[in-house]
Amino acid sequence: MSSDRTRKFGFETRMLHAGHIPDPHVGARAVPIYQTTSYVFQDAEQAAELFDLKLYGNIYTRISNPTTAVFEERLASLEGATGAVALASGMAAQFAVFMTLLEPGDEIVASAHLYGGSVTQLTHTLKKLSIKVHYVDPSNLKAWEEAITPKTRCLYGETIGNPGGSILDLEALAVLADSKHIPLIIDNTFATPFLCRPIDWGATIVTHSATKFIGGHGTSIGGAVADSGKFNFARFPSIADPSPSYHGLRFFDTFGHYGFLMKLRVETLRDTGACISPMNSFLLIQGLETLSLRMERHVSNAMGVAKFLAEHPKVARVNYAGLPDNPYHALALKYLPKGPGAVFSFDLKPIGGDAREAGRRFIEKLELFSHLANVGDARSLVIHPASTTHQQLSDEELAAGSVGPGLVRLSVGLETLEDLIWDLDQALAAL
């Protein structure tokens, strides 16, 4: 029986309250911005115990900060995670996960449908650290399994692939990862915990670019790592073995289900310095407080726009899993029943055989959609990946990521739906 004191609070209540109890001294209702680099120790002994991790507390904002802690706990609460660490960006968050888990010679099996920047980080930057990546068709479970070698240390994919809009079969991948005793890492940026909670389906670790729908207003760059706390790292050397960079500390033995996040914070974040600013944490918290309301409108507007485009004669294809004829529709209904996000792509029919030119001209004609390299703003956004976010990828890599030359990516915002459709209609009419 659940008493009043053991109530499981709902998602919206957590958006507004989790991670922040008004402090005893001031009682500020809004989350205060602790714009400070460092924190005065109580005495020499307390300082030593803090550095030794015997006490929980703040030393230096590169490692932790009270405003950031509210953002971290709130996101962890919304994801059903045991905790979270916020970082400077989504790219920093993803990198920190790999730097915490992996050693030179280790391998990753990753979905080929990843954000172009992630592909570059995994393929080229991780290669410098002697970490190898195998990309697989995310919808082919057998391909995932076959790519796993004895050196594979994790599986990585996006809940909703960027920019193709593919949906991962989270439950099947979690079963596969579990059978191989490796963690499943899921980037949940496009879904947010309101639309999908990967940990509920068995994911080990969730990463976010909080810059997108979590912040929601295009104001602040930030990222986060949330851990389910459910993975047994006892035989995972990087987390279980004595750490030479923390006096031989064995993070999993000492901190149990907090071990991975503690190591990520006090070693990886400490050493790479990719900390988030307290001001950005504050702004991302403001985003979290209205997340459910915005996501409901984002997905309903996205569905309206997708339906309009699907019926337009100048559009070859709409890649939105919310549409019944989309190959990922069944997975979307299972994992994202409220709607498969608000970022999707569509292919324009070529003009005189040139699809790239059609994409370029279409974007030039738009009045309300902002042409820029971001998604998840309250405003509607548009980009042509082949000439921007994905331009560093080869043609083969583009094809592997399902990005055609005439592919246009939309991030549908919160404007009046009829106005968005008007804008798309007039730009298409001008082609």
Added chain:
Amino acid sequence: MGLGSGASCSISLNTVLTPEQQALYQDPDCIRDILSRTKTIAIVGLSSERQKASYFVATYLIREGYRVIPVNPRGGTILGETVYPDLKSIPEKVDLVDVFRPSAEVSAIVDQAIEIGAMAVWTQLRIINFEAAEKARASGLLVVMDKCVKMEHGRFSGSLHWAGMNTELISARRAKR
């Protein structure tokens, strides 16, 4: 933030106990009651090694104002405190017995906890012995299993929050000093 502020969600993460077992052995009200009434904690299986989990817990609890008494057959002193070979040898009142020994040893430890009149017995993460737990409860002791004293104290006092961890505490009431 002070023990006792606001409502708390029961946290079901990171335990192998069923919901029914959690209600019996991980009740948040019971945990808060133990933490606020306890003054002296005997830690059975406290290690003298600086990087062992038990040493972290002991250091933390001392800093938070508890009196910690080490129990370990090796004797000597740990953190400046005399180490006793067993609970029966401790010459003062013990409120809470915190166990860092394998599950199979819990029964004998509970027998001694009952004998010395401890208020509560608490077994750390993944140390689970239902028979011993029921024996303790039948003798009027409060019981917590498969939880860490440091994590739970940090959770209710607010300090675990600084590490970005999910305390599952939700309240609009101002924290107590």
